[in-house]
Amino acid sequence: MRKIKKPKLIITIAVLTLALLALMVYTQLKPGAGPVVGTASRALNPVQRAGRVLNDKVEETIDFYFNFKEVRDENLELKMKLAEQEAKIRKFDEIQKENIDLRAMFQYKERHSEYEYVGTNVINRSLSPLSPSYTLDKGLIDGIQRGMVVITYEGLAGQITEVYERHSILETISSENVKVSVVSAGRKEFEGILSGATILGRSNMAVITEMSLEAMIQSGDDIVTSGIGGFYPPDIYVGTIETVGEDPG
Known part of the structure; x- marks a missing residue:
């Protein structure tokens, strides 16, 4: 029932407000109508108060909506900034780990300077459990040959089993073929x-x-x-x- 009464109340206030405006205009045209205006004003006071209460509620609702939207937008912005910071931290950790790996490889090379080394990167991986292998970004044009030994700073990785012009295949020591x-x-x-x-x-x-x-x-x-x-x-x-x-x- 409340949902039905509220529209009626709003319509009534709108009509009375228009009537009051008409009386005010009429008063300006006919100065002698002062008592009527005064009576109408007193009669409209309760309605005006109800209108102000309703208007306050509407303003509060509007303020709440805009405040909620503002908080939601700020929350979304904070989440985006947090995601950016986390991405930067991950990138920093990756760079730090890469630097540690490179330092370890350099130290290994210094300890075993009797060998020649070619740095490579893994660009693909085989998922076969019987012959796990990796595709490296170095090939014939880089001096890579079949049978070469592949190491990391942690130890033996495996050997080169296939060589192409610009890439090669590393078969690891966990392969049954090695x-x-x-x-x-x-x-x-x-x-x-x-x-x-x-x-x-x-x-x-x-x-x-x-x-x-x-x-x-x-x-x-x-x-x-x-x-x-x-x-x-x-x-x-x-x-x-x-x-x-x-x-x-």
């Missing part, structure tokens, strides 16, 4: 062959075979390249032993 002669960093007299494997559904793993039980390898031991055969340089970090067991074969 074989690496390795030794324990603490017991270098015992050699084994490392190759990629998927163990209990986990990719990026590798197993070492053909290593004597006398090597006394333990979980937590670091594994490095042996350098035997001359294919991989010696003492490049490969990984850490997780479990040790006998080969049933």
Whole structure:
């Protein structure tokens, strides 16, 4: 019922207001009509008060709407600024990490200055669990050849298996196609062959075979390249032993 009464009240106030304006104009034309105007004014006072109350409510509603919109716009602006700051922080972290990586690579190069190095970037990745590989942005025109060893500042990554004019394919040591002669960093007299494997559904793993039980390898031991055969340089970090067991074969 309230929704029906409100429109009627607004219409009534509008009509009475027009009547008051007419009386005011009429009073100006006929000065003797003062008492009538006074009576009409007294009669309209309650309605005018109701009109002022309603007008105040309308103004409050309008103010609330504009204030809400202003707060909402400010909130949106703050969210955008926050997103920009977070993006800058992420970019800073990426640059910082890149600088750390470059510094580590430079230090590695200084420690192993007997080799020549070509810097590359990864531009694509294969999702195959059996032969994980990466596409590098260097190829024949950069002096890259099939069989070259690829390292990061953390250790051995794998070897180049395919070469094209402007890019090449790196197959990682977690690939079943890659074989690496390795030794324990603490017991270098015992050699084994490392190759990629998927163990209990986990990719990026590798197993070492053909290593004597006398090597006394333990979980937590670091594994490095042996350098035997001359294919991989010696003492490049490969990984850490997780479990040790006998080969049933």
